[in-house]
Amino acid sequence: MTTSIGVAVIGAGMAGKAHAAAYRSASTLYESTLPEIRLVSIADVYEPLAESTAKRFGFQRHDTSWQAIAEADDIDVVSVVVANFLHREIVEALLAAGKHVLCEKPLSDTLDDARAMLAAADSAAADSSPVLARIGLTYLRSPGIAYINSLVRSGALGNILNVSGHYWTDYACDPDGPISWRFTGPNGSGALADVGSHLTYLAEFVSGSRFTEVRGGTLSTVIPTRPKPLGVVIGHEHAAVGEERERVQNDDVAAFSGLLSTGATATLQVSRVAAGHPNTLVLEVFGDRGAASFDFRHPGELQLYLAGDDSATAGYRTVILGPDHPYWKGGLAMDAQGVGIGQNDGFVFQARAFLEEVAGIPEEASLPRNAGFDDGLHNMLILDAVARSAASGGSAVNVPAAVRVGA
Numbered sequence: 001m002t003t004s005i006g007v008a009v010i011g012a013g014m015a016g017k018a019h020a021a022a023y024r025s026a027s028t029l030y031e032s033t034l035p036e037i038r039l040v041s042i043a044d045v046y047e048p049l050a051e052s053t054a055k056r057f058g059f060q061r062h063d064t065s066w067q068a069i070a071e072a073d074d075i076d077v078v079s080v081v082v083a084n085f086l087h088r089e090i091v092e093a094l095l096a097a098g099k100h101v102l103c104e105k106p107l108s109d110t111l112d113d114a115r116a117m118l119a120a121a122d123s124a125a126a127d128s129s130p131v132l133a134r135i136g137l138t139y140l141r142s143p144g145i146a147y148i149n150s151l152v153r154s155g156a157l158g159n160i161l162n163v164s165g166h167y168w169t170d171y172a173c174d175p176d177g178p179i180s181w182r183f184t185g186p187n188g189s190g191a192l193a194d195v196g197s198h199l200t201y202l203a204e205f206v207s208g209s210r211f212t213e214v215r216g217g218t219l220s221t222v223i224p225t226r227p228k229p230l231g232v233v234i235g236h237e238h239a240a241v242g243e244e245r246e247r248v249q250n251d252d253v254a255a256f257s258g259l260l261s262t263g264a265t266a267t268l269q270v271s272r273v274a275a276g277h278p279n280t281l282v283l284e285v286f287g288d289r290g291a292a293s294f295d296f297r298h299p300g301e302l303q304l305y306l307a308g309d310d311s312a313t314a315g316y317r318t319v320i321l322g323p324d325h326p327y328w329k330g331g332l333a334m335d336a337q338g339v340g341i342g343q344n345d346g347f348v349f350q351a352r353a354f355l356e357e358v359a360g361i362p363e364e365a366s367l368p369r370n371a372g373f374d375d376g377l378h379n380m381l382i383l384d385a386v387a388r389s390a391a392s393g394g395s396a397v398n399v400p401a402a403v404r405v406g407a
């Protein structure tokens with residue numbers, strides 16, 4: 001077994017800091033079975049951020065290029081947490097250099113890039129010294145969402161008929177907020193890819209099925225231009241802007257319906273201009289024997305309805321999450337019911353699962369592995385089908401299988 005694992009994070013922005021914090025805490029989840037985790041470097045082209053993030057989360061050094069990480073002998077595991085259009089080049093170089101890669105979602109801005117990344121991942125996995133490529137679909141780690149998945153698998157909700165969800169954010173509400181990489185990729189790489197990548201993955205995860213068709217796709221850009229920033233823009237933060245404005249090239253709001261492989265339907269909507277909703281992810285699953293509803297504003301609970309109760313008292317009830325639900329027991333430092341859980345915890349479970357896989361620790365049902373690049377490509381094929389449906393006025397579009405190069 002590996003004696004120690006050297007870790008680096010490329011990108012110290014909004015999500016990069018969550019990865020850095022997660023690697024720092026990963027050993028404190030569950031029993032101490034992980035080898036020593038060496039927090040080696042944080043790389044960001046904006047040096048003050050790389051330096052402060054490395055210092056804050058206890059990494060040994062900082063770097064200002066991803067190439068420095070690829071070339072370093074003391075680094076085994078790398079999170080790629082930069083703009084989506086940069087993922088391919090960096091991931092391919094890291095895999096070629098023998099690093100295990102955890103890449104943020106979505107895999108990239110284009111299907112061509114995503115296919116090439118899957119090919120690179122397959123080739124790295126087949127190498128004589130194989131390395132792993134995984135994708136950070138972090139909400140898999142939300143105990144409420146994972147519990148709905150287990151309710152569906154056990155048949156407690158009966159046959160699943162419909163999944164309904166929305167992921168509303170408001171980071172782009174202000175027309176005078178600065179333009180950044182989030183607004184300049186192709187149509188479909190806006191809200192649809194940014195938060196819709198999570199929602200589509202979760203609709204499939206909770207229902208235990210896969211999209212086979214989408215229809216009624218709509219992509220809307222409701223704020224057509226945004227001002228250029230005068231300096232660095234991190235995450236969703238505001239920054240000083242100039243007079244000059246640039247065209248927004250992708251969607252602020254997106255919606256579609258879909259058919260799932262089990263015959264259920266899904267109805268999903270996403271937005272980055274939903275005022276008052278900084279991070280509202282709501283997912284509801286309706287079966288013929290019950291229903292479950294999860295709202296990320298209350299991540300420590302879910303709503304459950306089971307058919308068959310006395311009709312006078314039947315209805316949804318609030319289930320407070322705790323050690324009887326996924327991830328919780330023996331994982332969280334205080335693993336009691338009702339202590340709550342949040343998005344930052346999800347990154348820690350994600351990092352722990354990745355490090356366990358790298359270390360060769362057998363997979364436990366209580367902490368499943370992270371999704372692979374094949375799942376990442378499939379996820380992008382759904383998003384692409386939505387964009388094609390939207391371009392054709394909402395017609396039905398098949399979601400093709402994520403075919404591997406050479407398969």
Ligand SMILES: NC(=O)c1ccc[n+]([C@@H]2O[C@H](COP(=O)([O-])OP(=O)(O)OC[C@H]3O[C@@H](n4cnc5c(N)ncnc54)[C@H](O)[C@@H]3O)[C@@H](O)[C@H]2O)c1
Binds near residue numbers: 010011
């Ligand atoms: N899983 C989640 O919940 C979640 C949440 C937010 C973002 N994300 C994903 O994380 C990724 C990054 O998003 P973000 O919001 O953190 O972005 P961000 O803009 O806040 O940060 C990106 C950072 O990358 C740095 N950077 C740019 N070019 C670089 C290069 N060539 N080498 C090294 N660093 C470089 C920038 O200086 C910046 O600090 C995206 O793929 C996004 O979709 C995931």
